[in-house]
Amino acid sequence: MNAPLPSPAGIELIALTKRYAQGSVAVDGINLRIASGSYCCLLGPSGCGKSTTLRMIAGHESTTSGDILLENRNITALPAANRGTAMMFQSFALFPHLSARDNVAFSLKMKGVDKATRQQQAQALLERVAMGHLSTRKPGELSGGQQQRVALARALITQPRVLLLDEPLSALDPFLRTQMRAELRHWQRELGLTFIHVTHSQEEAMALADTMVVMDHGRIEQVGAPREIYNRPASEFVARFMGGHNVFATTQGKVAVRNDHIQLAPTSSTGWPATVSDVEYQGTYVLLGLQLDGEATGPVSVMLPEATFVQRPYAPGERVDLSWDPALAHTLTA
Ligand code: ADP
Numbered sequence: 001m002n003a004p005l006p007s008p009a010g011i012e013l014i015a016l017t018k019r020y021a022q023g024s025v026a027v028d029g030i031n032l033r034i035a036s037g038s039y040c041c042l043l044g045p046s047g048c049g050k051s052t053t054l055r056m057i058a059g060h061e062s063t064t065s066g067d068i069l070l071e072n073r074n075i076t077a078l079p080a081a082n083r084g085t086a087m088m089f090q091s092f093a094l095f096p097h098l099s100a101r102d103n104v105a106f107s108l109k110m111k112g113v114d115k116a117t118r119q120q121q122a123q124a125l126l127e128r129v130a131m132g133h134l135s136t137r138k139p140g141e142l143s144g145g146q147q148q149r150v151a152l153a154r155a156l157i158t159q160p161r162v163l164l165l166d167e168p169l170s171a172l173d174p175f176l177r178t179q180m181r182a183e184l185r186h187w188q189r190e191l192g193l194t195f196i197h198v199t200h201s202q203e204e205a206m207a208l209a210d211t212m213v214v215m216d217h218g219r220i221e222q223v224g225a226p227r228e229i230y231n232r233p234a235s236e237f238v239a240r241f242m243g244g245h246n247v248f249a250t251t252q253g254k255v256a257v258r259n260d261h262i263q264l265a266p267t268s269s270t271g272w273p274a275t276v277s278d279v280e281y282q283g284t285y286v287l288l289g290l291q292l293d294g295e296a297t298g299p300v301s302v303m304l305p306e307a308t309f310v311q312r313p314y315a316p317g318e319r320v321d322l323s324w325d326p327a328l329a330h331t332l333t334a
């Protein structure tokens, strides 16, 4: 038996602003539409305003100005519990002394729901996330993946239409993080809810998101699908933050070129002269660090497939020319 779930909802932010008392602007008039039922990642460096944005959506932080709409309903002034949103916290934050079922039922207990009803609802939600058979275990008796599902069920007990996740995976070791990321994506699809997930990891955001929102200094730099943002970064900031790109100031303007789209040739050809500074073996590819000659200094990275490198290896100190197919150079507007 499956617990009924509420329908997902879209979120719209209109000129949303948060200014803290000291006068610093954490979120600077952002406008954003998040589609109902989508997986949205807010991505950006530490301090760019991701958590503040999420906490304003959740109702855990007041807004300075602007509006938050949930499916056309203005929720800006509503208390957190009446918004139709729920938050899933870092490292799951389960109560260690309570069973999975009591963890899930906890907020209903706080609301004064009778024991039979809350246990039945908690059990139904645990079944929904394939944890029904383990509902009497305590968190310490569950794997990381199972704990995450309990945390998910606990967030879902309030019937949210939008689930908010603030760096849910960042305290986990890299192996578990990748595993849990796949689980999150699976459950988002399975439950059909809107997820808004904050992360500073571009790799995590690209793996998870239908829509990525790249932020810097309280503003939105770019919104789009991961492939769109990776292949068409709107600004030098996005190109550099996403990684895997080199930025060149050419006679046609500033361009971003992916590090797997750069060719190396012996000097005396017609490319950009450079010197190899370091060589890193990464398994399926080899990453070369290079220093450009002349005025246009700054490090450049080039990624060669392992087989290409084995056929023609490069060593630190070696002089080369860099070139790329102009069709693969993306012009930056800012
Ligand atoms: P992120 O989650 O992207 O790392 P935050 O939203 O937590 O960033 O913070 C954005 C900015 O607001 C930062 O400069 C931070 O120092 C500031 N800030 C966050 N919370 C507070 C607070 N309670 N009081 C004052 N400044 C804050």
Ligand code: MG
Residues within 6 Å of the ligand: 050, 051, 052, 198
């Ligand atoms: Mg944060």
